[in-house]
Amino acid sequence: MAVCARLCGVGPARGCRRRGAAREQRRGGAGDSEPDTDTDPEEAGGGGSEEDDEAAERIEGGRPLPHPAEPGPAGRAPLSILELPPELLVQIFGSLPGTDLPSLARVCTTFRRILRTDTIWRRRCREEYGVCENLRKLEITGVSCRDVYAKLLHRYRHILGLWQPDIGPYGGLLNVVVDGLFIIGWMYLPPHDPHVDDPMRFKPLFRIHLMERKAATVECMYGHKGPHNGHIQIVKKDEFSTKCNQTDHHRMSGGRQEEFRTWLREEWGRTLEDIFHEHMQELILMKFIYTSQYDNCLTYRRIYLPPSSPDDLIKPGLFKGTYGSHGLEIVMLSFHGKKAKGTKITGDPNIPAGQQTVEIDLAHPLHLPDIENLRDFSELSRIVLEVQEQVRREEQEQEHRQEEEDSSQPAAKPLGEEGAEGENTAAGAEGSTQDKAPASQPFVLPIGVISRNEDYPRTCRICYYGTGLIAGHGFTSPERTPGVFVLFDDDRFGFIWLELKSFSLYSRIKVAFQNAEAPSREAFDEMLKNIQSLAT
Template sequence: MNILDLPPELITVCFSYLKGTDLARVAQSCTLFNEISSIEKLWQDRCRKEYGLPTDTKLNVSFKKWYEKVLHENGSIVGLWRINTTCYGGLIHIWYTEEGDILAEEFYSQKDVHEKLLQKELFCVALDEEKNVQKQWLANCLVPQPCEIHVYKDTRVKDKFSVEQKERKKSAREKEQEKLMFLEDCELRGTHRELCMYKWQSYKQNQFKQSFERIDPSRFEPVAKVPIQPGLFKGMYGGHGTEIVHLYYTSDGSSGQAQKISGDPNVPSGEISIRFDIDKHMVLNKDQQEFKLLSVIEADDEETNIPYKPEKMDRQPFVIPSDIMIDNRNAVCPKYCIARFHGKGTVSPMGYRNPTLINIHFIVFSENQFGVLWMDLHSFSMFSRVEENFPALR
């Protein structure tokens, strides 16, 4: 039996299993296949299944045209990303507008880690009135600028892409306006003024090309029998201001770590900032939390080392020692925690030269809050879960 002898309805069902690129190929084989492969529902399903385009998107062209012009070349960049151009990094969410345009936005924390993230548009991909693809860079410029998106086809770097603007001359007024916009943005994050200028110099050297690395979505999956679930958290890093980290666990759930999504010249984006072991759990009373006593408690101390069993653990008192500095002055520190672990934190001089692991206490207050007591630095940092809903993670 020849496939051409089948009813068109059955051929349509067969075609629904083809990828968009294969659907376009079979359309060239004969008139019947061309007609069936042009059915809009087939292309709507391809846009949804291959690139996650919501079914209620209000396109001003057909789904077939949108697939061919926009998604086939650029749809793979939809998702959650980390800027890896410089040490500062950044959290980037790329998703669709109601009209189907691809919009990239940076999300960053304010001085108060309990507040919602701020966001700004980075670049977009859309069709103009003549149905031609337009790619525009939007961030830190007074007028949107044309840009090119380079998606790496090599499977070894499939989770990376870059965006490049054409270098151009700017007027003195434009340069000054862009600088003011950039510095205002830095100060919203709680960055000290002199470090804002340092960041500005780094930005100027890399402003025409930005590279991105995908944040592994599998590291957001729930994990059993851990004190706090994986996710994105925001916390203060001294004069560098607030930064975002990604907390996740090893495959066996025996240890956790927090990778910097946004970073600084001391510990850059992409590096591991915090590590802790589930089997190095401790229970302390108030009297044991004076710094002189805390600093001598070892991970194998029999008195304080209590195996972590989430179903049997009671909350324990939490006290910040009097000689410990709190990184975020606005932080409201709880009086109790639900778990406390020995761990290691990464510190380094500027330029990430000779990074060192120092002792820390990783302290869980709730499902949405943890703290880090940096023993050698005599400082304490509060971290709050990022509550924003990112459709790319669904």
């Protein structure tokens, strides 16, 4: 602000205070009041009189505004930013971040008056939040672009992005986005079991918009009776909660039984009679979720999409896939050096959301037998268990070497040598992994391995040794068991659970989620730790 003050000539050197005192005397001492110290963008260009409004309209209409700066000699370059044409000031101010404009408005009355120009805020809405609507139609309701920016977009900016609802072990996936002149929370659901290649289903849970200039309106969108009154509270930086204030809108005239049947048709694509005997326990649990989760306050915690690297086996991201008798789940695949991890975004009564469902050892590719021998489950099991034993020995040797190094306390290597050695080792590991990956090879599931989806690819690129997490109901007695990670192509992979004799097929979620990128690798790793700790 000090820089802006010098540019506009505020201070004794330009006589700004003397001119201000003179203006106050001419107005009978009724000068403009200074804005408060709140940096909310709503304050930028706020207040003012009808004269200020007319001046702002002249600026936006392209007619010059008489400025208070004293005119200089003809042909002299302007020494103060106040001597620039108002139209140029509008362009300059419109290129600044909206969060900087309140400070700029406190520099002087002229800046504050210019910042009432809606062209500035229309540009900030478009460039910062992607609002491409024709904002001029807001004039009908008396809502300005500054209102949209300050009372809607800026106020609720912290809830934009990807979130995981805290619904016991079940989790979920919510994307809060700017959609036209609304902020909408879209809940994403996997396709109907077992069609993993089908697109995701989605439905709005809440929306926020400006009905009038006073404040934004929050509406719950759940149920069949249309939007109704809701509430959003930002608990802390990466957490917020929602509450429906009219839960009677969630009820149907036919009562609970009709609600449940409608939910089954929408969520499962089947009738109660079709699946009752097949999934009785799951239906009871899911019915509990349906009837309770939207009646109470729901908490959401932020999640990020995994960052990518040119050395990754495939592009990391979110995948939808089959998981035993629990239907389809959403898993996040991320890469961490020589390891790849699959973290559950949606969970089940056995393995809750947030847990690491699979871990892939990229340092140990598996060489599958020919297609005939691959049909023999015992042959595949022998290959995997041999690699498991090799991994166990390598871990023991590594621990032994580490103990010896700690006891002997060798002299530290020069930084340059140590860094070079680490780079060579990493490069060698990456190179060996890529060199061993064939273009494709035939693939078939061994006889006896259960798969909910028989329409899996019959060729694969490469397989790796991995472990999968299994547990009893309520996440009792969890343990990691050996398995096979099968990479089919850039968008599909599978995992064979040896102990369960089960196969899971995963397909990439091809949705352009907004505001979902992690600010740094460290922030993503910290997010993974947090959601896993909450799941235990």
